[in-house]
Amino acid sequence: xxxxxxxxxxxxxxxxxxxxxxxxxxxxxxxxxxxxxxxxxxxxxxxxxxxxxxxxxxxxxxxxxxxxxxxxxxxxxxxxxxxxxxxxxxxxxxxxxxxxxxxxxxxxxxxxxxxxxxxxxxxxxxxx
Amino acid sequence: xxxxxxxxxxxxxxxxxxxxxxxxxxxxxxxxxxxxxxxxxxxxxxxxxxxxxxxxxxxxxxxxxxxxxxxxxxxxxxxxxxxxxxxxxxxxxxxxxxxxxxxxxxxxxxxxxxxxxxxxxxxxxxxxxxxxxxxxxxxxxxxxxxxxxxxxxxxxxxxxxxxxxxxxxxxxxxxxxxxxxxxxxxxxxxxxxxxxxxxxxxxxxxxxxxxxxxxxxxxxxxxxxxxxxxxxxxxxxxxxxxxxxxxxxxxxxxxxxxxxxxxxxxxxxxxxxxxxxxxxxxxxxxxxxxxxxxxxxxxxxxxxxxxxxxxxxxxxxxxxxxxxxxxxxxxxxxxxxxxxxxxxxxxxxxxxxxxxxxxxxxxxxxxx
Numbered sequence: 001x002x003x004x005x006x007x008x009x010x011x012x013x014x015x016x017x018x019x020x021x022x023x024x025x026x027x028x029x030x031x032x033x034x035x036x037x038x039x040x041x042x043x044x045x046x047x048x049x050x051x052x053x054x055x056x057x058x059x060x061x062x063x064x065x066x067x068x069x070x071x072x073x074x075x076x077x078x079x080x081x082x083x084x085x086x087x088x089x090x091x092x093x094x095x096x097x098x099x100x101x102x103x104x105x106x107x108x109x110x111x112x113x114x115x116x117x118x119x120x121x122x123x124x125x126x127x128x
Numbered sequence: 129x130x131x132x133x134x135x136x137x138x139x140x141x142x143x144x145x146x147x148x149x150x151x152x153x154x155x156x157x158x159x160x161x162x163x164x165x166x167x168x169x170x171x172x173x174x175x176x177x178x179x180x181x182x183x184x185x186x187x188x189x190x191x192x193x194x195x196x197x198x199x200x201x202x203x204x205x206x207x208x209x210x211x212x213x214x215x216x217x218x219x220x221x222x223x224x225x226x227x228x229x230x231x232x233x234x235x236x237x238x239x240x241x242x243x244x245x246x247x248x249x250x251x252x253x254x255x256x257x258x259x260x261x262x263x264x265x266x267x268x269x270x271x272x273x274x275x276x277x278x279x280x281x282x283x284x285x286x287x288x289x290x291x292x293x294x295x296x297x298x299x300x301x302x303x304x305x306x307x308x309x310x311x312x313x314x315x316x317x318x319x320x321x322x323x324x325x326x327x328x329x330x331x332x333x334x335x336x337x338x339x340x341x342x343x344x345x346x347x348x349x350x351x352x353x354x355x356x357x358x359x360x361x362x363x364x365x366x367x368x369x370x371x372x373x374x375x376x377x378x379x380x381x382x383x384x385x386x387x388x389x390x391x392x393x394x395x396x397x398x399x400x401x402x403x404x405x406x407x408x409x410x411x412x413x414x415x416x417x418x419x420x421x422x423x424x425x426x427x428x429x430x431x432x433x434x435x436x437x438x439x440x441x442x443x444x445x446x447x448x449x450x451x452x453x454x455x456x457x458x459x460x461x462x463x464x465x466x467x468x469x470x471x472x473x474x475x476x477x478x479x480x481x482x483x484x485x486x487x488x489x490x491x492x493x494x495x496x
Contacts, residue, residue, distance in 0.1 A: 036147075036356070037164045039447035040424050040454065042476075058476065060424040062163040062447055063356050065476075084422075 001124065002029040004095050008111065009120035010071045015095060016114060023072055023111075026099040027059070027090065030124055036061045038090045041083040044101060048076045052109075057100050059090060072111065074103035135180035136272045136331035140338050144352050152245035154181040157354040166357035167364075167449050170320050174278035175353035176341055179319075179326070180334065183247030183268040185240040185254065191261030192236045198396045199257060200230070201380060201389040207232040212299045212315050214388055217250065218398025222379040222405055226250050227370055229317065231301055239313075241273075243370050257397070272334035276341060276350075277324030277361075284345040285314075285325055293325070308340035319358060321365020321490055363444050364451065366416075366488025372427060372443045373414055373457055381405050382459060384414040384487065412440060413465050416487040417456040417473065421480035425456035425473045432472040432479060439464050442473060450490050457487070 007015040013031035017024040032038070040060035050056045055067035056076070079101045083089060090098040105111075115123060132155035141148060146157025156178065159166060169175045187196055197204040202215035209232055217225040226246040231239035242250045251266050258264060276285055282293050288308040293316075296302055301315035310333040318324040329337055342352060359369070366384075368374050374383040381389060381402055391403055419425060425445035430438045440460030448455045456473065464471055469484040 036159055037162050039164075039449075040422070042423070060447065062360055062449070063158070065424065065426060 001033075002095070003117045003121055003124075005117045007095065007117065008114035009117065009123075010114060011123060012069050012071070014068065014071050016071055016111075018111060021105045022077065022102055023074070023105060024099050024102050025068075025071060026094055027068060028120070029094050032091045032094045032098070035059060035066055036063070038087045041087045041090065041100070043079040043083065044076045046076050046079060050074060050076060050103065059087075068100065070103070071114065072103055072109055073106040074109060075106070076101050077104045078102035133181070135178055136334040137178040137180060137338055140335060141178065146352070146354060149355070151181070151355055154244060156181060157352075158356045159354040160352045163354070163356040163360060164449050166351055166353040167360050169349060169351040170278045170322055170353060170357065170361055171450055172279065173349040173351075174276060174280040174284055174324075174345055175320075175351050175357065176338070176345065177275040177277065177353050177358055178273075178338070179275050179358075180272040180331070181244035182273050183242040183244055183250065183266070184271045184273075184328070185242065185247075185251065186263075186265040186267055187238040187240060187254075188263045188265070189236055189261045191259050192238055194394070195259035195262045196230065196238055197394055198259070199254065200228070200396060201398065201402070202230075203390045203393040204230060204232075204238075205393070209234055210300055210302065212301055212317055214299075216374065216380045216385065216388060217253065218380070218396075218402065219376070220397055220401060222381075222398045222401035223376045224370065224374040224378065224380060224383075225253050227368065227374060227380075227385075231313075231315065233303070246370060270331065271328050272331045272337075273326060273328050274334065274338060274341065275318055275320075275324065275326045276345075277318045277320040277353075278322050278350070280345070280348045280350065281322070281324040284341065284348055284350055285327075287344050288340055296325075308337055308344075310337045310340075312337070319367055320361035321367065321488070322361070322492055359444075360446055360449065363446055363457070364448050364488065364490040366490075369444060373459075378443075378459060379405060382410055382412055382414065410462055412459050413462050414443065414487070415458055415460055415465050416485035416489060417442070417445075417458050417471060417482040418485040418489075419454040419456075419473070419480060419482050420470075421482075422454075423473070423475040423478070423480045424454045425458075425475065425480075425482070429456075430474040431458045431460055432474060433464065434470065434472070436472075436479070439471070445473075448489055453489075455485070455489050456482070
């Protein structure tokens with residue numbers, strides 16, 4: 001299972017790339033494997049304000065719809081429009097071209113709860 | 129996963145990295161390599177499925193045929209030896225107990241193949257209504273079932289048997305056929321909308337049959353396929369799933385299965401109610417929906433008219449890889465069943481536009 005070192009992770013199997021007060025969010029390799037072939041992605045609108053824990057996107061696999069919960073509070077500043085035509089990017093390149101959205105962090109947002117790659121690996125091992 | 133019932137092929141699924149799920153109390157693979165890939169294999173080449181969870185009930189005796197005919201909607205007296213018939217078992221009010229396949233061994237011996245989740249209920253129902261000169265036996269635990277489906281299914285199986293498979297026509301079967309040395313009942317039936325066969329054998333030999341078929345099909349691109357592909361394939365092909373298109377509360381006429389409900393035959397459970405439904409005009413019917421707006425319709429989502437009034441609900445919905453569209457079956461008020469009619473599906477509080485579409489979404493070109 002691919003778990004890049006330079007990213008942060010959540011128990012909901014999302015990854016977060018932190019760049020200043022902006023974060024890029026996607027789902028992990030483990031999550032895409034669990035969901036199976038993604039056939040449709042419903043993304044938020046740019047400008048949407050999201051609270052940590054809110055569903056901000058929906059990934060539809062052939063068989064089911066899965067909510068993706070916001071790992072942080074903030075404002076959506078960019079969404080991955082390529083997923084509209086090619087939702088399978090979430091499966092084939094979850095940490096790269098399969099990114100979902102970029103958030104501008106809300107004032108005073110605390111990222112210390114997020115897991116490191118090692119912690120996420122440990123978390124996955126406990127899930128098995 | 130420990131408490132679940134396991135088919136004789138459980139170990140095979142683990143070795144093939146099947147993603148195991150709880151399917152009505154059975155541990156079965158929802159997929160191996162991926163649903164899209166597996167669906168494509170069956171449409172273009174071939175796929176193999178473990179359907180050993182299905183229930184099998186033998187009906188024997190002098191009274192077998194007439195009694196069976198009194199229990200189901202289709203006309204069992206029209207079956208010849210070696211033929212298979214699709215039928216529905218109904219409650220007196222026209223609701224469905226189960227849908228099933230009936231194999232006629234002889235005029236006094238029939239095999240019923242029923243849905244796994246309904247086997248206990250069916251067994252009880254049949255026994256409660258058992259007639260004179262009829263013996264029932266639940267042989268579900270003594271039977272394993274594999275399905276090999278797809279345009280190359282016959283070629284793959286033919287390589288492992290001396291039986292001439294061309295001689296087994298659509299919805300016919302042969303018994304005591306050796307496939308890879310395993311004694312099988314083999315029928316040209318399936319739940320995918322493709323040509324293909326279902327093979328019944330002893331549980332102890334199922335592993336050998338499975339491995340030999342997989343090996344024989346490898347060169348032709350046969351893939352092991354899970355429940356996800358099976359459901360997608362049957363849905364694309366317009367085949368009903370109990371609990372979705374038909375149920376305790378959805379009659380076979382409403383579910384679009386009128387062809388399998390005969391009225392010019394002896395009385396059977398549900399006949400009066402179904403006839404009244406037909407003569408009174410159906411209040412709701414099954415239609416196909418093709419999404420115009422982007423989004424995936426799912427079972428139970430409300431279906432709305434232009435004003436936002438609920439006029440029905442989705443019974444099955446999915447992205448269809450074969451037609452490359454988001455589509456659904458929906459049970460709607462009969463006023464909205466004409467092809468082309470605009471309807472809306474409520475997807476997570478958003479109203480997405482759809483068009484009524486003729487069913488099935490997918491039909492293969494030629495039948496054997």
